[in-house]
Amino acid sequence: MPFEITEQLIEQITGLILNQDDEALLKLLENEHHADIAEVLEDLNLEEATYIIKLLDSDLTSEILMEMDEDDREKILQNLSEKEIAKELDELDTDDAADMIAELPEDRQQKVISNIEDKEHKADIQELLKYDENSAGGLMAKELVKVYDNWNVLKCVREMRAQAEFVTRVHSIYVVNENNQLEGRLSLKDLLTTSTKTPISEVYIPKVDYVNVHDSAEDVARVMQKYDLEAIPVVDDNMHLLGRITIDDIVDVIKEEADKDYQMAAGISQDIEADDTLWQHSRARLPWLFLGLFGGVGAAAIMGGFEEMINKHAVLFFFTPLIGAMAGNVGVQASAIIVQSIANSDLKGSIANRLFKEFSLAMVNGLALSIILFSFTWFWKKEILTSLAISISLFVVIIVAGIIGTFIPLFLHKQKIDPAIATGPFITTSNDIFGILIYFSIAKMLLGI
Amino acid sequence: MPFEITEQLIEQITGLILNQDDEALLKLLENEHHADIAEVLEDLNLEEATYIIKLLDSDLTSEILMEMDEDDREKILQNLSEKEIAKELDELDTDDAADMIAELPEDRQQKVISNIEDKEHKADIQELLKYDENSAGGLMAKELVKVYDNWNVLKCVREMRAQAEFVTRVHSIYVVNENNQLEGRLSLKDLLTTSTKTPISEVYIPKVDYVNVHDSAEDVARVMQKYDLEAIPVVDDNMHLLGRITIDDIVDVIKEEADKDYQMAAGISQDIEADDTLWQHSRARLPWLFLGLFGGVGAAAIMGGFEEMINKHAVLFFFTPLIGAMAGNVGVQASAIIVQSIANSDLKGSIANRLFKEFSLAMVNGLALSIILFSFTWFWKKEILTSLAISISLFVVIIVAGIIGTFIPLFLHKQKIDPAIATGPFITTSNDIFGILIYFSIAKMLLGI
Structure with missing residues (x-):
């Protein structure tokens, strides 16, 4: 595509705004696609962006506004009068118009609506505002x-x-x-x-x-x-x-769903973008980190309970990060597959079938990994019993982690809870705790104190 | 939507196939949507599915085949002659026809193409086969x-x-x-x-x-x-x-991209579905688990280097899973945001800016988490210096993990490598090792041996 935003272009535009050279600005922008102008506006400051919105024709600016980030749009709308907003709405399809109104503070909504000139358009928009935004009614347009x-x-x-x-x-x-x-x-x-x-x-x-x-x-x-x-x-x-x-509205729904699941798996609980503020990022990330902290403290407490083993079998304690990480990785792998299959609605077979399959897979992967770990620990410490305890524990932990990672999202789905919350830190943390507990229990059984 | 696959329906269909009651089968299926019939076929065994494909009209079966899973389609095509496949291709748009041919073994491709009756259609398909499947040429149809x-x-x-x-x-x-x-x-x-x-x-x-x-x-x-x-x-x-x-082809591209990134973040390296075989799952998951194992062994080796601290400060060793998990979580959060922003091409500002922002965020989150951890460890062990060492380490580890999680995907993107590989196990593992090393180094500095 020929259009590209360069620093030069942005400088040119800010210069023209500074000189209030409306004619040159119009000439520069009025033939560009609204999606391109929206990108330009996101690189300007609020005053400059508002200046351009007030300058260009409302059939173009309404589309530009709809193309922008919700946060940026909100700020510009704060700088426009109810009459100006109503003029933008007159140009938009009913679905976009209803979306834009829904973002306004409640006290402005009625004032804006009463300023819409076209009566039929106004009635259509008011009808659409009644529907939940995540329903077919919230997505549809009256134009057909x-x-x-x-x-x-x-x-x-x-x-x-x-x-x-x-x-x-x-x-x-x-x-x-x-x-x-x-x-x-x-x-x-x-x-x-x-x-x-x-x-x-x-x-x-x-x-x-x-x-x-x-x-x-x-x-x-x-x-x-x-x-x-x-x-x-x-x-x-x-x-x-x-x-x-x-379909264009549906493309957005699909993209948002996928982004949400992805963020959830990465331990980010709110819809945020790289450019959001520090506080928005902190709010979205801290809850999962607290969960992780809680899990780590739990693991520490469990290890404290096995403290008497530390003198004879210090090496056991060196492998706790490995056990925790493997339990987490296996759990996330298993749950991600389930969450994705549920999202794509191509999950077949019963829960028991799924669990059996994951169990078999964990046996295969667990065996391979345990043999490698046994070789390494034996080679390092030459203690056959300790090496056995560590590698057998890993084997069991992988099986349990796989089963937990499969079961939890399936269970949540049955309970009509979004299974995506079970991916990432949730699975990692619970598997951390289970993993460490299993590890030391098996070690104690095999090694005595 | 009214159509639903029930066990009853599947039983009815398998019964009709067993009795070779073609008339009843045709009556039951010929007015259903090809996407629905494709779903039915995926619930039948290969012989039954092939029976139905051979029975129904090729203008319907060609669409059914395109709607099915690649694996299932491949198996059915193995049961059809070159002439039968060519007949399906005659009914398909050129883009779908080219996709279907590309999936065949090479020795069959030429035979099938030579059986296509419509000369223009044949030439168009041959042209499309020249393009890379992930290019515009590989997606386009000649029909317009x-x-x-x-x-x-x-x-x-x-x-x-x-x-x-x-x-x-x-x-x-x-x-x-x-x-x-x-x-x-x-x-x-x-x-x-x-x-x-x-x-x-x-x-x-x-x-x-x-x-x-x-x-x-x-x-x-x-x-x-x-x-x-x-x-x-x-x-x-x-x-x-x-x-x-x-756009319908693009919806598939978007979905596949999102699915791929999601699986990558979850440590699954190949495009697999819940219903794929055990070996496919094992192949897709084992590489990342090996990486995790390697990281865990690395962490164990580092801890072995600090073994002399275990007698006086055993409690330090109890918190290694916490340090590893937090380093992993913070790293994944940071890298996921970057990867997603790159995928949506809405990443602005320089690498230095990004790193500074992540640094500030890590300071805020790190401070909050460290204070909580300090309170807990102090309350538990009443050793102020150990508690300080653990919580200061957590603080530093969170900052380093955030910076690594931000830098690696940005760096890979600059090097034209898909940054998505830097999420999940890759970040978790490298942060595990860095985290443990930083943790014990700081502890040793503060506590002596």
């Missing part, structure tokens, strides 16, 4: 092209010309009956290849995928991905056509 | 709707009717000059709302996003996501229009 089943192709094309003016992208044409109940769909391709006198009732496809307005965003994403859909109609419990969801 | 800039809207609509027959979904209409060089695009919406006599040169949009055929799949995904595109044309170095990529 629909035709009635008693029209013919010619009337259809004529009416669609009018409707299409207000719809950014035409994907499918939905066919409804006189009660606005979804009956089927019509592809643009069919319209292109059918004679104009054909009644719609003869050409429409009655089999149409749809989602209920209360379905979760994840379910919508799953259906659209599975059936490779680019848009899906949204209906209420009585099949009344309410809106439609397009 | 294009018009010449010297036509008018009427001629355009007529020609498009013919072309559209062969294109599953019409997204954009691409406008080319007489040399097949991309000039711009035409939206279906514009065609619907423009008079039929208008010359194309007057209505087309000259600003069109495109990618080069050699661009990487990740770059294509980034562009399409950024500009919210549902299809993008692919050109060669001289702007000749070669094909187009649609």
